[in-house]
Structure formats: C-alpha cells, structure tokens
Amino acid sequence: MDALKNKILTEGKAIGTEIVKVDGFLNHQIDVKFLEEIGAEFGKRFAGTEVDKILTVEASGIAIACAAAPNFNYAPVVFAKKAAPSTMNEGFYEAEAKSFTKGTVSKLKVAEKFINEGEKILILDDFLASGEASVALAQIVEMAGAEVAGVGAVIEKGFQGGSDRLRDMGYRVESLAVIEKIDDGVITFQ
Amino acid sequence: MDALKNKILTEGKAIGTEIVKVDGFLNHQIDVKFLEEIGAEFGKRFAGTEVDKILTVEASGIAIACAAAPNFNYAPVVFAKKAAPSTMNEGFYEAEAKSFTKGTVSKLKVAEKFINEGEKILILDDFLASGEASVALAQIVEMAGAEVAGVGAVIEKGFQGGSDRLRDMGYRVESLAVIEKIDDGVITFQ
Numbered sequence: 001m002d003a004l005k006n007k008i009l010t011e012g013k014a015i016g017t018e019i020v021k022v023d024g025f026l027n028h029q030i031d032v033k034f035l036e037e038i039g040a041e042f043g044k045r046f047a048g049t050e051v052d053k054i055l056t057v058e059a060s061g062i063a064i065a066c067a068a069a070p071n072f073n074y075a076p077v078v079f080a081k082k083a084a085p086s087t088m089n090e091g092f093y094e095a096e097a098k099s100f101t102k103g104t105v106s107k108l109k110v111a112e113k114f115i116n117e118g119e120k121i122l123i124l125d126d127f128l129a130s131g132e133a134s135v136a137l138a139q140i141v142e143m144a145g146a147e148v149a150g151v152g153a154v155i156e157k158g159f160q161g162g163s164d165r166l167r168d169m170g171y172r173v174e175s176l177a178v179i180e181k182i183d184d185g186v187i188t189f190q
Numbered sequence: 191m192d193a194l195k196n197k198i199l200t201e202g203k204a205i206g207t208e209i210v211k212v213d214g215f216l217n218h219q220i221d222v223k224f225l226e227e228i229g230a231e232f233g234k235r236f237a238g239t240e241v242d243k244i245l246t247v248e249a250s251g252i253a254i255a256c257a258a259a260p261n262f263n264y265a266p267v268v269f270a271k272k273a274a275p276s277t278m279n280e281g282f283y284e285a286e287a288k289s290f291t292k293g294t295v296s297k298l299k300v301a302e303k304f305i306n307e308g309e310k311i312l313i314l315d316d317f318l319a320s321g322e323a324s325v326a327l328a329q330i331v332e333m334a335g336a337e338v339a340g341v342g343a344v345i346e347k348g349f350q351g352g353s354d355r356l357r358d359m360g361y362r363v364e365s366l367a368v369i370e371k372i373d374d375g376v377i378t379f380q
Contacts, residue, residue, distance in 0.1 A: 059248035
C-alpha cells in the first residue's frame with residue numbers, strides 16, 4: 001500500500017535496526033481518515049474471505065480493527081485484554097504473548113462467549129514482528145473451535161520472522177507494508 | 191440517547207449496585223455500526239464547539255474517540271497510555287487516575303508533542319464514574335497550555351459524582367446515557 005509506505009517514510013521514525021515509530025498516525029495519535037483507507041485496503045486484500053468476527057488486541061489494534069469492520073459487513077470487533085478487569089468474571093481463553101517494544105509478557109484474554117465454535121475469525125493488528133501477539137490470538141481462536149480466516153497487519157517487520165511463523169502454521173498473512181530492513185534511520189521496504 | 195439506553199437494558203448487565211457491564215457492544219466486543227451512531231451523537235451534542243483534537247485513554251476509549259472523529263472534521267485522536275512503551279522516549283505529560291473496575295492506579299501518559307498550547311481538546315471516554323480518568327486527561331490538557339473543549343462520556347454513572355466534579359472545575363460535560371441507580375440488577379436512568 002503505497003500511501004502507507006509514504007506515510008511511514010515521511011511521518012515515521014526509524015530507531016536503530018529494529019524499531020519504527022509511527023506514533024504520529026497509528027498508535028498514540030491516530031489519523032482516523034487515513035485509518036479508513038487502511039480499513040478499505042484490508043477489505044480488498046481479504047475480499048471473498050468469509051469473516052464473522054475481527055479479533056485484535058488492546059490497545060493499538062482496536063482502532064485498526066474498528067476501521068476495517070465496515071469493509072467486512074460490520075463484523076463485530078473483539079479485542080483481547082492484557083489484564084482482566086473485575087467485571088470479567090466469566091470464563092475466558094488465555095494465551096501468552098511477549099511484547100517486543102515493552103519487554104514484557106502479556107497473557108491475552110478473550111471471554112469465551114465472544115468466540116464461538118465454527119466462526120471465521122480475521123486477526124488484525126498494527127504491527128507484525130516476531131508474531132507473538134498474532135500467534136496468541138490464533139491459539140485463542142483454535143481453543144474456541146473457531147477458524148482463523150486470515151491474519152492482517154498494517155506494518156510487518158519482515159526480518160523478525162512473524163509472517164513465516166504464521167504461514168508455517170497454515171494461516172494466510174496480509175501485511176500492508178513490509179519492512180525488509182531498518183538501518184541507521186533508513187527504512188527499506190520489500 | 192434512547193437507542194443507547196435500550197441497548198444497555200437489553201444487552202448490558204447490572205452487577206450489584208455499582209457496575210454495569212457492556213462488554214457485548216462497547217468494551218470487549220465492539221458493535222462498530224452502533225459506535226457510528228454514538229460518534230454522530232457526540233457530533234450533535236458538541237455542534238458548534240471548536241475541536242482541534244480528541245483525547246481519550248486506552249483501551250476502551252479508543253474505539254469511541256475514533257468513531258467520533260469523522261463528526262469533528264476528522265480531528266486527530268490521541269489516546270493516553272497507561273504504560274510507556276520503550277519507543278516513548280521523548281517528553282510526556284503524566285497524571286494519575288484510579289481505575290474503578292480494576293482497583294489500580296494508572297499514570298496516564300501523553301507525549302508532549304501531541305498536545306499543543308492553545309489547542310481545543312475534546313475529552314471522550316466510555317464511562318464516567320468518579321471522573322478519575324477525565325480529570326487526569328483534563329490535567330494533561332492544562333499542563334500543555336491547551337483548553338478542554340468539553341468532556342463526553344457514553345455512559346455516566348450519575349451516582350458516583352464524576353460529572354459534578356468536572357462541572358465544578360468549569361468543564362462542559364455531555365453523557366449520552368446517565369444511570370441514576372443500579373439496584374439488584376435493575377438499571378434506572380435519569
């Protein structure tokens with residue numbers, strides 16, 4: 001998606017060899033108009049794919065999943081929580097994911113009632129790096145007896161192996177911008 | 191907002207005397223189509239109010255702020271973070287807020303560069319209870335030398351004092367549904 005690559009180059013910031021910071025439009029400040037384009041692009045990429053629900057993880061996945069929903073016939077969005085609020089008093093599925101940028105391990109939680117057997121679940125997130133979050137979400141989908149309809153990421157760091165890992169597990173992966181290399185502040189796309 | 195009150199009554203769940211659970215459409219599973227109506231309602235309530243940015247707090251405020259943005263000329267959405275990722279390496283404003291449902295104290299953080307002096311900032315969130323989160327966001331707005339254009343909540347628990355607290359501070363508050371009382375599973379609106 002060229003508009004996205006341009007936006008990453010003009011508004012994003014590469015740090016070291018592993019981090020690209022897009023807090024100006026994607027995960028701290030959000031450009032909602034641009035997110036509508038991102039949502040439409042996911043709609044195109046997964047056109048013809050049956051999607052009953054969109055699953056993401058708090059916090060930065062939420063805006064992306066909500067922007068995509070209108071393009072999937074307003075499929076309900078479910079976001080996995082990293083901490084269980086006191087109101088989450090029913091059964092939930094849980095899977096572990098390491099956070100690349102925070103250096104922590106989160107136990108992602110989704111209430112059982114929101115993923116049902118046989119449903120086709122599209123997993124969306126802002127970043128795909130080593131694939132930790134997406135793999136955990138896919139595990140939750142499988143635990144529920146539902147099916148992963150696909151995995152979509154806005155930005156993939158291709159050199160961190162996540163998409164290979166997910167494809168090896170049999171999932172279709174669509175990333176809107178794949179970064180091949182980050183080198184001393186310079187971003188190279190695939 | 192009658193559609194919202196109906197949705198709370200039919201899909202929400204009252205617990206004890208203080209909690210209303212709306213995880214089926216607002217803060218775990220999200221009904222994006224309905225959120226568009228909520229966004230439009232905020233647009234009506236704050237019609238004629240100058241809004242440069244919309245400020246909310248992760249996680250459940252994000253979908254609401256993004257749904258409101260198209261009704262405010264696509265004002266950028268900024269969401270306060272509860273934990274600083276390793277990529278948040280520049281200056282940020284910080285204010286404390288207690289979480290009613292989680293029993294924890296969060297230090298809400300917003301990068302300085304995303305709130306500028308003189309900007310009119312609309313604060314939006316899913317719940318307004320004791321006002322902890324909104325007051326913290328308002329403090330951040332004031333720290334930046336910006337101005338609170340108003341405070342909007344989808345659901346206000348009127349008996350917990352948050353809106354009085356905010357109005358006493360001089361802010362305009364608009365809640366789309368005000369709950370007067372929760373009594374043994376029965377919700378009464380104002």
